[in-house]
Amino acid sequence: MEPFADPPTSAMFIGELSGRTGCNIETIRYYERVGLLPAPPRSAGGHRVYGVDHLKRLTFIRRGRQLGFALKDVRGLLALVDGGGYTCDEVQALTLSHLDEVRLKIADLKVLEGVLGDMAAECEGGTVPACPVIEALFRGA
Amino acid sequence: MEPFADPPTSAMFIGELSGRTGCNIETIRYYERVGLLPAPPRSAGGHRVYGVDHLKRLTFIRRGRQLGFALKDVRGLLALVDGGGYTCDEVQALTLSHLDEVRLKIADLKVLEGVLGDMAAECEGGTVPACPVIEALFRGA
DNA sequence: TATAGAACCTGTAGTAACTACAGGTTCAAG
DNA sequence: CTTGAACCTGTAGTTACTACAGGTTCTATA
Numbered sequence: 001m002e003p004f005a006d007p008p009t010s011a012m013f014i015g016e017l018s019g020r021t022g023c024n025i026e027t028i029r030y031y032e033r034v035g036l037l038p039a040p041p042r043s044a045g046g047h048r049v050y051g052v053d054h055l056k057r058l059t060f061i062r063r064g065r066q067l068g069f070a071l072k073d074v075r076g077l078l079a080l081v082d083g084g085g086y087t088c089d090e091v092q093a094l095t096l097s098h099l100d101e102v103r104l105k106i107a108d109l110k111v112l113e114g115v116l117g118d119m120a121a122e123c124e125g126g127t128v129p130a131c132p133v134i135e136a137l138f139r140g141a
Numbered sequence: 142m143e144p145f146a147d148p149p150t151s152a153m154f155i156g157e158l159s160g161r162t163g164c165n166i167e168t169i170r171y172y173e174r175v176g177l178l179p180a181p182p183r184s185a186g187g188h189r190v191y192g193v194d195h196l197k198r199l200t201f202i203r204r205g206r207q208l209g210f211a212l213k214d215v216r217g218l219l220a221l222v223d224g225g226g227y228t229c230d231e232v233q234a235l236t237l238s239h240l241d242e243v244r245l246k247i248a249d250l251k252v253l254e255g256v257l258g259d260m261a262a263e264c265e266g267g268t269v270p271a272c273p274v275i276e277a278l279f280r281g282a
Numbered sequence: 283t284a285t286a287g288a289a290c291c292t293g294t295a296g297t298a299a300c301t302a303c304a305g306g307t308t309c310a311a312g
Numbered sequence: 313c314t315t316g317a318a319c320c321t322g323t324a325g326t327t328a329c330t331a332c333a334g335g336t337t338c339t340a341t342a
Contacts, residue, residue, distance in 0.1 A: 059281040092264040123233040
């Protein structure tokens with residue numbers, strides 16, 4: 001769809017970086033504002049000019065987000081990488097901790113799924129002006 | 142823990158309403174501000190004085206939220222109830238639609254769980270200054 | 283080279299659903 | 313009548329973006 005040179009050139013504007021990473025333009029500028037992505041040099045006219053290092057870093061951030069890491073976790077991961085002296089243990093610990101959160105959330109949602117399914121199953125449908133779902137909500141937790 | 146009269150008296154301050162519903166005080170005032178909970182009468186000194194109707198409505202709101210309904214969905218449900226002429230079909234439709242969203246989210250999270258688990262499993266641990274998780278993140282989606 | 287229009291710029295405000303103050307007033311028990 | 317817990321208003325902060333408005337730059341084409 002997007003006819004970008006391959007391999008990526010060493011200089012691109014924000015639109016191309018956006019296209020290559022799938023990260024939208026406003027979000028890229030946002031990442032710069034909050035210090036996740038370093039401010040790139042500018043063209044004579046003031047346009048941001050990115051290099052492959054930015055592409056790499058933004059790919060990392062975006063993938064982390066897709067995997068459900070909070071921005072502060074991504075920031076932590078990047079700090080480890082930037083520091084250079086990270087160990088596999090540290091990274092694994094962060095990953096496993098996040099995995100736990102994901103599993104917890106899955107468990108919570110499965111409970112919801114069960115309750116909602118049960119509630120909906122009790123509906124008789126039709127135009128009856130009464131509903132077991134509504135009653136359940138009024139009954140509370 | 143909370144020694145409230147049982148059954149609920151017909152007049153209580155916000156602290157008691159909070160204790161009875163498990164909904165925190167700031168949140169109750171927030172619901173009032175956004176029009177989900179009607180503004181109650183006030184004591185001579187200006188304290189909010191709630192009745193059992195408020196208790197019932199707040200219980201409904203809170204339970205809806207616990208079940209993962211967005212506030213606007215809760216608002217919709219309450220509008221149905223307030224309107225009086227709701228049918229079981231309408232409510233069931235909203236419930237099933239929300240159930241779909243929950244199931245989608247579960248599916249998404251399970252994918253995450255798989256990917257994160259695989260990534261973490263490849264870690265050799267130890268103090269090796271290299272990590273398959275980091276590499277996977279740099280590789281992108 | 284002129285020009286049009288796509289792409290870029292800054293800065294601000296809005297989203298969801300609360301939560302957390304600060305700085306002051308009221309309630310009620312002893 | 314005092315004291316301190318509970319309450320009040322109003323504003324700002326949180327997460328991670330997204331959506332403008334109003335203006336400038338880039339670049340392909342005539």
